[in-house]
Amino acid sequence: MQLAHTDGSMDFIKSLCGEFQKHNRIDPTYYEKWDVKRGLRNADGTGVLAGITQIGNVLGYYVQDGERFPMEGKLIYRGIDLNDLVNGFMSENRFGFEETAYLLLFGALPTREQLTLFQRALSVHQPLPPMFTEDMILRAPSGDVMNKLARSVLSLYSYDDAPEDRSLESEMGKAIALIARLPTIAAHAYAAKRHYFDNESLYLHRPQEGLGVAENFLYSVRHDNQFTEEEAKLLDLCLVLHAEHGGGNNSAFACRVLSSSGTDIYSAIAAAIGSLKGPRHGGANKKVMEMFGYIEDGVKDWRDDDEIRSYLSRILHKEAGDGSGLIYGMGHAIYTLSDPRAVLLKKFAKSLAAKKGMLDEFELYEAVERLTPEVLSASGQRKVVCANVDLYSGLVYKMMGIPQELYTPLFAVARVVGWCAHRIEEVYNPGNKIIRPAYKAVAPARPFIPLDQRG
Ligand SMILES: CC(=O)SCCNC(=O)CCNC(=O)[C@H](O)C(C)(C)COP(=O)(O)OP(=O)(O)OC[C@H]1O[C@@H](n2cnc3c(N)ncnc32)[C@H](O)[C@@H]1OP(=O)(O)O
Numbered sequence: 464m465q466l467a468h469t470d471g472s473m474d475f476i477k478s479l480c481g482e483f484q485k486h487n488r489i490d491p492t493y494y495e496k497w498d499v500k501r502g503l504r505n506a507d508g509t510g511v512l513a514g515i516t517q518i519g520n521v522l523g524y525y526v527q528d529g530e531r532f533p534m535e536g537k538l539i540y541r542g543i544d545l546n547d548l549v550n551g552f553m554s555e556n557r558f559g560f561e562e563t564a565y566l567l568l569f570g571a572l573p574t575r576e577q578l579t580l581f582q583r584a585l586s587v588h589q590p591l592p593p594m595f596t597e598d599m600i601l602r603a604p605s606g607d608v609m610n611k612l613a614r615s616v617l618s619l620y621s622y623d624d625a626p627e628d629r630s631l632e633s634e635m636g637k638a639i640a641l642i643a644r645l646p647t648i649a650a651h652a653y654a655a656k657r658h659y660f661d662n663e664s665l666y667l668h669r670p671q672e673g674l675g676v677a678e679n680f681l682y683s684v685r686h687d688n689q690f691t692e693e694e695a696k697l698l699d700l701c702l703v704l705h706a707e708h709g710g711g712n713n714s715a716f717a718c719r720v721l722s723s724s725g726t727d728i729y730s731a732i733a734a735a736i737g738s739l740k741g742p743r744h745g746g747a748n749k750k751v752m753e754m755f756g757y758i759e760d761g762v763k764d765w766r767d768d769d770e771i772r773s774y775l776s777r778i779l780h781k782e783a784g785d786g787s788g789l790i791y792g793m794g795h796a797i798y799t800l801s802d803p804r805a806v807l808l809k810k811f812a813k814s815l816a817a818k819k820g821m822l823d824e825f826e827l828y829e830a831v832e833r834l835t836p837e838v839l840s841a842s843g844q845r846k847v848v849c850a851n852v853d854l855y856s857g858l859v860y861k862m863m864g865i866p867q868e869l870y871t872p873l874f875a876v877a878r879v880v881g882w883c884a885h886r887i888e889e890v891y892n893p894g895n896k897i898i899r900p901a902y903k904a905v906a907p908a909r910p911f912i913p914l915d916q917r918g
């Protein structure tokens with residue numbers, strides 16, 4: 464944000480930044496000296512144990528005799544391997560997201576009757592409250608759909624008759640309504656963004672009763688409401704893969720931190736959305752597309768490994784890409800050899816690419832996946848890295864004609880399930896304490912100097 468240019472404010476801001484830089488550097492050696500777990504990580508990169516959960520489990524290495532060994536990744540929802548869950552509903556040619564949401568929220572797979580009732584509850588809550596779109600989305604549109612999503616979730620507080628009711632029944636009702644409404648908010652926020660920021664026509668579609676979450680999303684964001692069953696099933700699969708990732712991922716932890724203070728569900732979910740937006744977390748799916756834009760322009764021969772390697776090395780050294788030095792879609796805090804979600808998405812990306820005549824582009828993604836570990840290791844990095852969920856998700860969405868602005872919001876539409884489950888687990892387990900880690904304070908003691916004696 465720029466201050467008004469009435470008083471040479473840029474010079475003033477520059478001088479304030481200089482003042483900040485003089486007093487605010489933290490010596491990196493302090494982390495070791497005081498045994499501070501930077502990023503809540505132990506020295507070997509494993510996460511500090513910060514809680515107990517029954518919701519999701521993420522496995523990417525095993526520890527033997529105190530040493531950490533890489534392994535193929537596994538993701539477990541409520542004790543069920545993600546691959547088994549996916550194979551289960553896909554082999555019965557059914558949608559899986561609502562069933563997954565039920566499993567994650569309540570802890571067990573639904574019976575047919577429970578699933579029908581749950582689907583109905585979601586369907587009832589899909590429409591937004593009267594005038595919500597007009598007052599909360601269209602009146603103050605945002606150029607960023609994630610930003611609008613967070614603000615909309617916060618403002619749902621004032622549309623709730625009992626926002627501070629912490630009874631389990633009330634929280635479950637709010638969670639179901641949030642899961643149902645997030646896709647509608649994302650679709651309307653995108654429509655507003657297109658209209659007010661991109662000068663496109665405005666169209667707003669109401670969710671249709673009887674359609675599932677994936678179907679309604681496609682129905683709502685497409686101008687002509689048209690989608691095929693194959694597209695809806697693929698989007699449904701993407702939602703299942705993004706629904707949950709343990710208690711320690713940045714957004715779930717943010718949600719748990721806020722929930723542990725006793726605040727309301729809207730505040731906690733809005734915070735989680737803010738976290739997910741970050742480019743090192745869910746926002747990486749958008750960054751991947753931007754990065755491939757650079758790679759596709761900067762690499763002349765997409766089949767030349769040396770040329771790709773050299774371009775990746777330039778990204779790593781901040782000479783290409785967005786200047787962050789990150790190869791988006793690669794690396795993970797837990798996974799080492801593989802992220803099971805990326806493995807599945809890659810399979811679907813490949814068959815879709817074959818159908819759409821986009822195999823060249825798919826192969827470029829594959830080359831980045833294959834060559835990044837080499838490039839990182841050539842630069843001295845010892846960490847074992849693999850493709851994460853964000854590498855292929857955007858390519859799948861692109862081939863389905865879903866606009867880039869909706870990639871991270873789609874992640875939120877799925878992950879709100881995990882966040883709600885973690886919030887409820889945080890709030891409703893007896894004896895849970897407010898999350899309050901410690902910080903080592905290192906500023907030297909100083910006397911107060913009266914104003915007219917300061918130099
Ligand atoms: C849904 C999700 O959130 S999945 C993750 C999505 N994020 C991305 O794709 C962004 C790119 N990847 C990354 O930034 C990281 O791999 C993360 C954030 C995902 C994981 O981070 P961490 O577990 O903390 O890895 P960590 O930072 O310890 O990695 C060790 C080193 O490898 C580097 N590294 C790891 N991944 C990458 C990458 N993709 N590109 C460049 N360097 C990387 C780190 O910068 C770090 O370097 P340093 O030791 O010089 O500081």
Ligand SMILES: O=C([O-])CC(=O)C(=O)O
Nearest residue numbers: 707708711712713796852
């Ligand atoms: O677990 C993490 O750190 C990030 C991640 O993959 C997710 O939240 O899906």
